[in-house]
Amino acid sequence: MELHYRTLGEGSPLIILHGLFGTSDNWQTLGKQFSETHQVYLLDLRNHGRSPHSDEFSYQLMTDDLLEFVEQHNIQDPIILGHSMGGKVAMNFAVQHPDKLSKLIVADIAPKAYPPHHDAILEGLRSIDLNTLQSRNDADAILAQKESDMGTRMFLLKNLYRKEDNTFGWRLNIDAIEANLPGILDQVVSETPFNKPTLFIRGGNSRYIKPEQDTAEIQKLFPQARIETIEGAGHWLHAEKPQEFFVLVNQFLNA
Incomplete structure (x- = not known):
């Protein structure tokens, strides 16, 4: 690759x-x-x-x-x-x-x-609906329900970006990460x-x-x-x- x-x-x-x-x-x-x-x-x-x-x-x-x-x-x-x-x-x-x-x-x-220890982060990322998301602040508010540490949230939300059609996307491949996490x-x-x-x-x-x-x-x-x-x-x-x-x-x- x-x-x-x-x-x-x-x-x-x-x-x-x-x-x-x-x-x-x-x-x-x-x-x-x-x-x-x-x-x-x-x-x-x-x-x-x-x-x-x-x-x-x-x-x-x-x-x-x-x-x-x-x-x-x-x-x-x-x-x-x-x-x-x-x-x-x-x-x-x-x-x-x-x-x-x-x-x-x-x-x-x-x-x-x-041992597994990323469940809350993955649940938080999954809970953000990119189809309806309006702003990064809204994403932070949703993520805060699963992850209380602001520094961790800011780190994670660096993966959020606006696409050409003005909708949001993830630079992370969340599906692949979650599916293969035991090996990681x-x-x-x-x-x-x-x-x-x-x-x-x-x-x-x-x-x-x-x-x-x-x-x-x-x-x-x-x-x-x-x-x-x-x-x-x-x-x-x-x-x-x-x-x-x-x-x-x-x-x-x-x-």
């Missing part, structure tokens, strides 16, 4: 992968900062952003999409950074194609399987580890990486991994604490 992307800056390549329900737009501000020393590629994964929609949606397919992108654009030894779902895509890519990247950065996700929550499996520099960054207030439980599994697959914590940040650590996130990543990029 030919993914939508944008590039910023010049230098050694850095590929950034967003999380579930996200888009490359979420990374523009940090991307501009990283582009001062690197050529940054911001990708929309399949069924997200401006990339094509498909009924098929899995980590293997997203890993294959990323390989196709790297080879098509002749990107040599990129550093790959992924958040949440994008972090699992990056992990899968690293263990399957270790010769295709130089370093790995994973933001607030472990290689383990996770699954663990990263590999018989061979990724033996290159790896940085895991977790939010201190997030439960996605629990060092006391997850460190052994992380280091089994990524023996050179180190885990850093941004205190006071949750799962969207790059949005909540962008400067702290930038400093940690930038040090690793230029080490």
